Amino acid sequence: MIILKAENISKQYRLGLIGTGTISHDLNRWWHQVRGKEDPYLKIGEVNNRSTKGDSAYAWALRDINFEVQQGEVLGIIGKNGAGKSTLLKILSRVTSPSTGEIKTRGRIASLLEVGTGFHPELTGRENIYLNGAILGMTKAEIKAKEDEIIDFSGCERYVDTPVKRYSSGMRVRLAFAVAAFLEPDILVIDEVLAVGDAEFQKKAIGKMQDISKSDGRTVLFVSHNMAAVKNLCTRAIVLEHGQTVFEGDVDEAINYYLNSKExxxxxxxxxxxxxxxxxxxxxxxxxxxxxxxxxxxxxxxxxxxxxxxxxxxxxxxxxxxxxxxxxxxxxxxxxxxxxxxxxxxxxxxxxxxxxxxxxxxxxxxxxxxxxxxxxxxxxxxxxxxxxxxxxxxxxxxxxxxxxxxxxxxxxxxxxxxxx
CATH class of the missing domain: 2.70.50.60 (abc- transporter (atp binding component) like domain)
Structure with missing residues (x-):
């Protein structure tokens, strides 16, 4: 069963400014929208190549991304810095919206995109567990049933009643991953943040993700520069380059394509x-x-x-x-x-x-x-x-x-x- 489908996903940014940057551009977009016409600024823009100087103020972080993910599948997303991996995960997690295209999903999505994402710094670790569970649509009783497992897996029991703002980056990642993994989302989206944790926790986290996909039949989307982790964990992979999909298929073939990319x-x-x-x-x-x-x-x-x-x-x-x-x-x-x-x-x-x-x-x-x-x-x-x-x-x-x-x-x- 297809649990996630991305259709013609593109994301455009204007460089150097917040939003469109000018009232005239906002008005122009609005006027085209009320007339049922296409956004005029989607017709311009350059490929997202971070190493070159462009002539346009617009850049495509993503361009025409299409893929499907089956239930229980672990999809690896690999590519160099600036390829669009994190932007894609933010769109899939509803953190930002695409400029064009549509995301179709079934069930709840839990995301671990950046250190401490979704945590309120003034709340304690325990309070953030309940807050994140509520955001995922779980009842207090469901969260309570998982609370001890989450705290034990994170290894932060001593500090669980301390405000998160006093946690180290590693402690935040430990607790955030434990919350995302144990609150039983249908789709778990994970960015490179596991690199912040120590070797012991990375091993535990990868093992947990394998259990989530194989035993529980849940779906994982995993972004990493660690090819060994991608190879051990993922069942399929896509390679992004300059915001576009350049390969989709077998994990070993995707890794070879990535390693043998052009100069x-x-x-x-x-x-x-x-x-x-x-x-x-x-x-x-x-x-x-x-x-x-x-x-x-x-x-x-x-x-x-x-x-x-x-x-x-x-x-x-x-x-x-x-x-x-x-x-x-x-x-x-x-x-x-x-x-x-x-x-x-x-x-x-x-x-x-x-x-x-x-x-x-x-x-x-x-x-x-x-x-x-x-x-x-x-x-x-x-x-x-x-x-x-x-x-x-x-x-x-x-x-x-x-x-x-x-x-x-x-x-x-x-x-x-x-x-x-």
């Missing part, structure tokens, strides 16, 4: 906050894994391919190129300083430089890159946190399993630096 080409030429003489500047960088069709993956080859503006034909022997890589909390993972030590006699001038790692020894996560270009030891181009890239899990040690997500990050070993 990210990041335009850096439009960045204004940079220092240096500008004699040689970085225009763009392509980030990819084993080849230009594969994403960076732990244990696989990795490339940072820089395109330079070298209009004065400065020889590469006179260019120094430095990279600093940091993790999401600003910890320095690697600092690489290179000058050209060897070159082909006829290829001493180039506008392209590639950093290559034969076996990427970074853990799953997001990393930020600062670069520094100098000509004869004089700064030519310096941009802090110029771009970021994501590393997906991989079998670094060749043990036949993915690297654990809680394993410490390792230092990079850039062993090749060459012009192209």
């Amino acid at each position: 990210d080409v990041i335009a850096i030429k439009d960045i204004k906050n940079r220092k240096g003489s500008g004699v040689v500047k970085v225009l763009e960088v392509a980030v990819y894994g084993k080849d230009s069709m594969k994403s960076p993956q732990s244990g696989q080859p990795f490339h940072l391919d820089f395109t330079l503006d070298n209009h004065n034909d400065i020889k590469l022997r006179n260019i120094r190129f430095d990279l600093r890589i940091e993790d999401e909390v600003g910890q320095k993972i690697a600092w690489i300083s290179n000058t050209l030590l060897s070159f082909k006699e006829n290829e001493d001038i180039s506008n392209r430089i590639v950093f290559q790692v034969e076996k990427l020894n970074l853990n799953k996560g997001k990393y930020y890159v600062t670069f520094y270009v100098a000509i004869n030891n004089i700064m030519s181009d310096w941009v802090q946190n110029a771009f970021s890239f994501e590393v997906v899990e991989g079998d670094y040690h060749g043990a036949g399993k993915l690297v654990p997500t809680n394993e410490s990050k390792m230092l990079l070993d850039f062993n090749v630096f060459y012009p192209m």
Whole structure:
């Protein structure tokens, strides 16, 4: 039986402003609506590509999404940051409405979208359990029957009568997940928030979701960057890219499609906050894994391919190129300083430089890159946190399993630096 159906779901946002931003646009929309005509602003807008500068003030976070979910199915929704995953879940959870399209559901939906979503900070954990249950349409007696199980699963018994505003983010996620899972919704919608919890709780949560779908016959929609969790939990998956569905089907095939997605080409030429003489500047960088069709993956080859503006034909022997890589909390993972030590006699001038790692020894996560270009030891181009890239899990040690997500990050070993 189909329990959820999404038909032609699209969501449009206006960049930089709240709502439409102008009274004239609101009036124009209203005038078209009363005449039974289409919203004029739905005819414009660009694809949601976060790495490029657009020409339109409108962007499509989602565009023409269609899928069906059967009762008891666990649907994984995967994609890179900015692909539209969270926007889709918010529409499915009725947190926001679509610009076009329709969602059809059967039964109650419980959502766990962000840390503490739906919790009142001034109420205690126990009071929030009853509040969320009431929102789901449950009676006080039904909630009371589940209260002890919820508190026990969350591991927050000592603090359950303390206001939620004093909880840590991990405690909020524990209690929110327990409430959503034990109050027996027909459809459970879960975003990446489980990453906030510790390894023990993540294991418990995934086990509970498996029980919900297999034993209770309830439906789960699960968004995560943890491919191991998606593979173990989901029965089917869809891949989003720039707000559009690019793959729907088997979980293993969806994960392979996601891991083998095309390179990210990041335009850096439009960045204004940079220092240096500008004699040689970085225009763009392509980030990819084993080849230009594969994403960076732990244990696989990795490339940072820089395109330079070298209009004065400065020889590469006179260019120094430095990279600093940091993790999401600003910890320095690697600092690489290179000058050209060897070159082909006829290829001493180039506008392209590639950093290559034969076996990427970074853990799953997001990393930020600062670069520094100098000509004869004089700064030519310096941009802090110029771009970021994501590393997906991989079998670094060749043990036949993915690297654990809680394993410490390792230092990079850039062993090749060459012009192209």
